Amino acid sequence: xxxxxxxxxxxxxxxxxxxxxxxxxxxxxxxxxxxxxxxxxxxxxxxxxxxxxxxxxxxxxxxxxxxxxxxxxxxxxxxxxxxxxxxxxxxxxxxxxxxxxxxxxxxxxxxx
Amino acid sequence: xxxxxxxxxxxxxxxxxxxxxxxxxxxxxxxxxxxxxxxxxxxxxxxxxxxxxxxxxxxxxxxxxxxxxxxxxxxxxxxxxxxxxxxxxxxxxxxxxxxxxxxxxxxxxxxxxxx
Numbered sequence: 001x002x003x004x005x006x007x008x009x010x011x012x013x014x015x016x017x018x019x020x021x022x023x024x025x026x027x028x029x030x031x032x033x034x035x036x037x038x039x040x041x042x043x044x045x046x047x048x049x050x051x052x053x054x055x056x057x058x059x060x061x062x063x064x065x066x067x068x069x070x071x072x073x074x075x076x077x078x079x080x081x082x083x084x085x086x087x088x089x090x091x092x093x094x095x096x097x098x099x100x101x102x103x104x105x106x107x108x109x110x111x112x
Numbered sequence: 113x114x115x116x117x118x119x120x121x122x123x124x125x126x127x128x129x130x131x132x133x134x135x136x137x138x139x140x141x142x143x144x145x146x147x148x149x150x151x152x153x154x155x156x157x158x159x160x161x162x163x164x165x166x167x168x169x170x171x172x173x174x175x176x177x178x179x180x181x182x183x184x185x186x187x188x189x190x191x192x193x194x195x196x197x198x199x200x201x202x203x204x205x206x207x208x209x210x211x212x213x214x215x216x217x218x219x220x221x222x223x224x225x226x227x
Contacts, residue, residue, distance in 0.1 A: 042220050043202075
C-alpha cells in the first residue's frame, strides 16, 4: 500500500519567517502535486512535479521533487498571512485510472 | 469558466434519509472522483469514473452509489444516511491524458451532517 506522510501536521509562525513542509514515502511516484485548501473551499492545485530532482518556483513558494521520486518539499520564503491554509501533497502511483495517493495535510497559520 | 460545480453547499439529514449530491464539470474531463474529508484524516476516495458509463469503487464505498450517464455529471447517492457519513464531500475531475496526472480540479464541497 502506498502512503504519503506529511510533516509537520501543524505549523504556526510569524509573518516574514521561512518554513518548509515535507512529503515523504517509501514508494516511487510518477508525479507529485501540491494543493492549498482554504476553509470552506476545495483544494486548489499549486504545482505538479514530474522529474526526479525537479525544482519549481511559484512566487515565494519553491517545490522540489526528490531525486528518487519518493519525496517532495515545499519551502515558503517570507511567509505572508495570505499563505495560511491546509497544504496537501498527492502522488500519482501511475495507475491507468489516475488515482492519487493523498497526504493528511499540513495546517499552516501565518500570524501578522 | 465554472470548472466543477457541486450542490448543495450544506445539508442536514436525519438518520435513514437519502439524498443525492450533485456534481457537474464543464471541462470535458473524462475522469471524475468523489472524496470525503474528515478532520485530520485527509481525503478518502469513495468512487471514481473513467468515462461515461464506467464507475468503480474507491477506498470507502459502503453506503454510497454513483452513476455516470454523461461526461459532465457524476452524482453521488447516499442511501439510509448514518451518523458516520457526516463529513465534507468533494467532487473532482481530471483530464487524465498523456499518461501523466497533472492535477485535479475540485468543487467547493458539500458539508453534510447526519443527525
